Amino acid sequence: MGAPAREAAGSGGLTGPAGGAASPGQAEAAGGLRPGGPLQPGEPVLLVDRKGRRYLITLTPGRVHDLRGGRLPHDALLGREEGVLVETSLGERVRVLRPTLAEFVLAMPRGATVIYPKDLGVILVWGDLYPGARVVEAGTGSGALTMALLRAVGPAGRVASYEVRPDFARQAARNIARFLGPTPTLVLREHDITTGIPDAPADRVVLDLPEPWRVAGHAAEALRPGGIWLSYVPTVPQVQQTVEALRATGAFVGVETVEVLLRGWNVEGPSVRPAHRMVGHTGFVTVARRIAREGSGGGGEEGGSRWPAWKPRR
Missing domain, CATH: 3.10.330.20 (Vcp-like ATPase; Chain A, domain 2)
Structure with missing residues (x-):
């Protein structure tokens, strides 16, 4: 499985930004319910x-x-x-x-570039995130996607989020604690997902990485049959390599890539017109469904045939 994962400071029941217990206001907001x-x-x-x-x-x-x-x-x-x-x-x-999640994401302190709200919505729907889901995320960054995932899976779910840079992990922990309060459904690890996925099995694998194709084989092993892969990348060559890697495993079907362009409208009395500025390309979202191994017979996958080993492109 590779190098052991290390749990980042402040994860799994995140503390407040100063490292102490979350304040009463944060506790009330736990789980992102954002009460009145x-x-x-x-x-x-x-x-x-x-x-x-x-x-x-x-x-x-x-x-x-x-x-x-x-x-x-x-x-x-x-x-x-x-x-x-x-x-x-x-x-x-x-x-x-009180800020919405979209407002908080755009204004919060950040180390890494965040996934913007227009793409977060697509990720949650195309990835079919649901209450109780077991999610593995890689590329925690500043925590924007992590917060969206935590709210989607709810108190019965689990999000295991991996980040290789300790400074990003610490910033993400602070942002998550500030917006959501204590999050016992989150495990934040300093871990390189290309060496393996310790938090398996998973219902969803969600990646914000520069080379997600290097995770295709590990995701095929970690996802349950019917589970969903979702990756977010900014360029066409990255999409191409990712799709090729998913297909090469033989473990995925329904591979699909989309992008979202967002344009606001100005409505002032009888004057209704599109905004002069549009939020254009930010990234591509690729999704795929994990299938059962041939010969598994529907009674679990133990003893079934394995997919051909997939080797990353060099």
């Missing part, structure tokens, strides 16, 4: 000014945030209802909202 009710210490909130500028802060008693329109004490927000308008020290009015 008064704003609590430790919660991330968005401050939106009259020009639409957005400021992501974490509510901390005694702290004061400096905006372009003045200063705003966090204590003035604690215990207030979401959506309230508050005034800064200079009389500027600011709307206070």
